[in-house]
Amino acid sequence: MKRIGLLKTLAVVTAIIGSGLALNQTTAQAKGFTWLKTKDYSANPPLYAANTPGQSVTMWNWNHTKKLHNLRNYPRTQWSVVQSVKMYNPKKMRGNKTGIYYKLVKGNKYGYVHRNFVNRVTQNSGTGTVTPSPKPSNDLNNLPKVDPKLIDEKLNQELISLFPGAVRDTKLQKLAEQWAVMPGLTSTPGNTSPFTQKLIDNLGNKKESSMQMFWADAHPAGWAGGSALENNLYSGKITFSQYIDSYAKSVKFDTSKFAGWSIGAYAYPDTNNNYSSFVVLLLPNN
Structure with a gap:
């Protein structure tokens, strides 16, 4: 899942074609x-x-x-x-x-x-x-508190509604909201990203491995290098739902195939500089 540094990027596709990433192997990898x-x-x-x-x-x-x-x-x-x-x-x-x-x-x-x-x-x-894998815990009291100002319940529900048939899960929702505290999926050997570690701590390795995660980091609003998609969102040219739909298409993520799955979702509110950054957690019910 997760892995980006301080200046965050939006689309996986952009990352793939960008020239700033270190490629240490031949590009003939089709x-x-x-x-x-x-x-x-x-x-x-x-x-x-x-x-x-x-x-x-x-x-x-x-x-x-x-x-x-x-x-x-x-x-x-x-x-x-x-x-x-x-x-x-x-x-x-x-x-x-x-x-x-x-x-x-x-x-x-x-x-x-x-x-x-x-x-x-x-x-x-x-x-x-x-090091043993932490046992799943149903106690979410160990999660860092999220500033209520960073929670836009209406926006989160709008994000969930873009996954028809998915069932909102209280535990996954609480975990998704941790994105506000520890966004990004950067990890190195011996240093799992804090967000990923919270998922493992509360779900266990097996469930965390079976999870589908749809997410985007974002440049701060108004940053000159922001993508056209982000800038259209910031300027109000497109709605949040249109932004998610366009982003999903750009990374070939089909949001219509998760009927019956459990879901939790978080998006930064439009009052925050990280607006356009979001995460969706999806678990199969089997």
């Missing part, structure tokens, strides 16, 4: 995943291990066109994370098409896996002690 951004940890790589020993998790080559290994065969192996890569998956039909993948290395074996499938090793002794 058949596989595309690299958007990388970080190197080879000088002092942290140790990670499978968070669910025995689970089948493919370890891929650099652009996900070849299966190299499977974490299922290395249930207690401690892997060095030498690199994290933000990748774009062109084959994903809906939801966020980008994700953070770690390059795991052990001796002459290596492979790329999504960060959700591994946890950092807290002790390096024997097979090591792996």
